[in-house]
Amino acid sequence: MKSPFFRFGLAFGAATLLTACAGHYQHEQEHVHYTPGLGEIMAQSAVRHAKLWFAGQAQNWELAAYEMDELHEGFEDAAKYHRTHKQIKQPIPELIAQNMDLPLAGLEQAIKDKNLQAFTRNYDNLTAGCNACHQATEFGFNRVTHPNFNPFANQAFGTSN
Template identity: 70%
Template structure:
């Protein structure tokens, strides 16, 4: 190999190594930034509202498997709210205490109705959950945020029937 070819090969190799290191550094920086992302309480509650709606339509279609999934997702969302936002600037009580006080009993009631495949029990407990959401909002500075039983399906891209 002549000297100019060797120099070109070394230059290309060195450049490739530097680019790979720069790319690795960029990905490490991206991962570091993502590791520090915390969804706001509003984002968590917006997702909770979507789950609340999906729960209603799953129950109405007697898709108990999907309804149970949505209950599990609600539990996860409430856990995240308490974990990432144990306090809030406008709320005097700790968020985990509010969740336990207002959400635990209604969620347990819906879970039982789902296990029993009891549509009327589901409806009654769903309405109890909705009322609990509003009572929690009223006990804080968020009484203006009123939750209702959905009257239309905003999720046109999801089938709520069980498919069985």
């Protein structure tokens, strides 16, 4: 014979479970509407930019190509979600096209050709493009350089280590 306490326990448990599910559902809904800020996309792009350098210097062309794809996606998101930003007058998609399209294409070719010299030259062009856009957006105090040490302790950039 089940005690009233047992029944209460069951009902209480089910109610708690339902509430927890509802909370989880709501949480997921919030995710659907989340769009990353331009600063967040940029911070991500800066990581890709650094990883691209180490991949290229290690001549891990597959990894370099992957980091390029990620950079592309970041700029696509920036153009899609941030057509305008703060006091910047020129549309963001236009600024990205002006400053990124050529250097990204140059780097892509260098990676396809597996050419370290061309990679390094085009990487410098890309970095100059990042900085040109920061200048054009009153964000010139934020200077990007190629990384001078590797902060990624948990990733091997070479092809065989």
